[in-house]
Amino acid sequence: MTGRQEEPKSDFQAIADRVEIEALRGEFTDAAMMRDRTRLASLFTPDGALRMPNIPAELVGREEIRAGGERLQAQWDVFVQTTHSGTIQLDGDTATGRAYIQELARTLDGRQGLNYAIYHDRCQRTPNGWRFTERVYEVRYLDTTPLAGSAPEATVTASSPGGTMTTPIPATMFADPAPAQLLERAATALTAHGFTVEILDDAAAARARIEDLIPEGASVFTAASETLRLSGIDEAINTSGRYQAVKPHVLAMDRVTGADDIRRLLASPDVVVGSVAALTATGSLVVASASGSQLPAYAGGAARAIWIVGAQKVVPDLDTALRRLEDHALPLESARAQVAYGQPSAINRLLVLNAEPHPGRGTVLLLREAIGF
Template sequence: MTTFAEPADAEQLERATQGLTDRGFAVQVVDTAEEARKLVADLVPRDKGVFTAVSETLRLAGISADLDESGDYRSVRAEQGERAVAATPDYIVGSVHAVTEAGQVVVASASGSQLGPYASGAGRVIWVVGSQKIVKDLDTGLRRTWEHTLKLESERIERLYGQPSFIAKLLIVEREHDPERVTVVLVREAIGF
């Protein structure tokens, strides 16, 4: 039985890296969340607007705080507030819910605020992805999203707001046309949902 919480093994990580590369994504593999944090700090320019998607991966790695609270970056959240979600930021940094070994990406959302920028609105996209999110195929990626991620996110939201979360919108990214637009930072250790 798949738990969806264990880090991918080296062979599965290599297949996903190759699959993503073949589909037009730039891929960087790091060992730890701290290395991902340092890499993102280097990838995001200080003079460009950056929007951080709500993400446990980013929160746990300290990336959200770096981008939104440090004052070192032009944070869309800090400058314009939570409701002023930019549809076309220079950069968006977030995570995804599943990556297939063939390089497909699955993202679910209750609000959908990150989906437009992920799909085409943002000039550059950076996804930080714990290797436990790597799955065999798209069917397994959708199952992971509905059965695993939604359950954990719902528990988190219920603790904060007294009501469970839900999936209202789902994005499946098959390929990226510009190989410099989307960078996937694969973290060998498990982080996030």
Template sequence: MTTTDPSKRFTTLPDDATLSATVVALEEHGFSVEVVDDLDAARKAVLARIPYGSSVMTNTSMTLTDTGIEDAVNGDGPYESARRKMLELDFQTQAQEMKVISGQSDYALGSVHAITRDGTLVIASASGSQLAAYAWGAANVIFVAGAQKLVPTLETARERVYQHSLKLEDVRAQAVYGQHSSVGKILEIHQELPGRIHVVLIRQVVGY
């Protein structure tokens, strides 16, 4: 009897045929797609799509951190950082204002936890704080994801969330927040009006 190591199962890059088929499926569901070779190219691709002066919300994502996109947006650059603006407020007394700022930016940036072969994006969250922007609130959404996140089916996507992504996020949450993480909500985006959601796929293992 043989078993599959979950870490290898969910961190293996797809072959070119699988990648190409997934790109086609995503485009058929209204997403625009760009495939790049490395982290530097991913950062350049994302920033090239955002007009100077736009309000941009960077949602928590190891991929945004590793590509340098988070720093490029929230530093002293040409963008209006929704995250910096939001963090200037007090959560206890201004939570609703924070939700408006984070949920209705010109551009919402983040990643996904899985992309199915037939073109569905799957994003898990403990609180759901970023999901409203992805689903409806933000005028534009850009997802950046390592190609290892491609999976054959929705069932496999959910397995990836619980067996791989959650375990790694739980370690990060304990280190950063001093508490465990959880999967409180899962968003599945099956279809989108063309032009709103752009997906940048990186031919490297990045994020989880």
């Protein structure tokens, strides 16, 4: 009678182990989707390994797994992973098995596609529960056809002890600097489209470079831009006395009686200096405006145009550029405008510069740091 009671007990342990290992796999996918690198690393034993020969990457130990996850996830624009149950073979305090994966991804440098893969797993029972000792990622099918969809702005409603909570989920990390390879790709595309491009470390380098690019005595219009304000370029141009600064002159004019003169001054300076809402890796500059005052000079009215662009504004394509403009830049600019002018901003006019037909006219100073909206 006693022996018959012990057999179900063993079966219950095996069932519990299988449930816990499946939960471990689910926790891995959730940590990856939520970009929680610390939690993902904690799912491995201290000397556990995550091997991904298709990427390629081999990460051994929790710190390498955490840091490697951070490097990989910094490249994502869109990433979705689905895990399907596979096999589990228990052997006391260890286990082996396979989990089946479907993923779609788009990176900030434009790589994208759909794949089906297998995780070959080794697990071990620990005082804190089952943990991976090794996960080996094997891609079985890859389709690099461009993805037609996008990651819309969304909200998640979750229950909590205090009731329900709605959390905004950003469409992408539009505030983070793009990786170096995406900056290089954008610079190459811009150059091919007739723009002059320089990649600089930071705003201080751009401020110094501006003095070399603009001849003393030139008429210069600094368009409204948080990038110019934060970098000190707006103040340097308009207060240095080196140039014929258009903005201070216009602000001193009567907005009604001097309307025609203001329009002409803003539309055709020797040099216009400003920024953009987004720069695509395919070489397009995207500018939005509520009033449109800077657009004639940008489009061709100024003899020369210089744009200072923070690394967080570089995106893979035009669709993502428009999402960045609407989901990220506009809310920030509206908040600023509400304080400054008592009313929100709006995308009343949109300018996309796909090429510069007069080589040497348009210069882009592309920064490695994030600055502005």
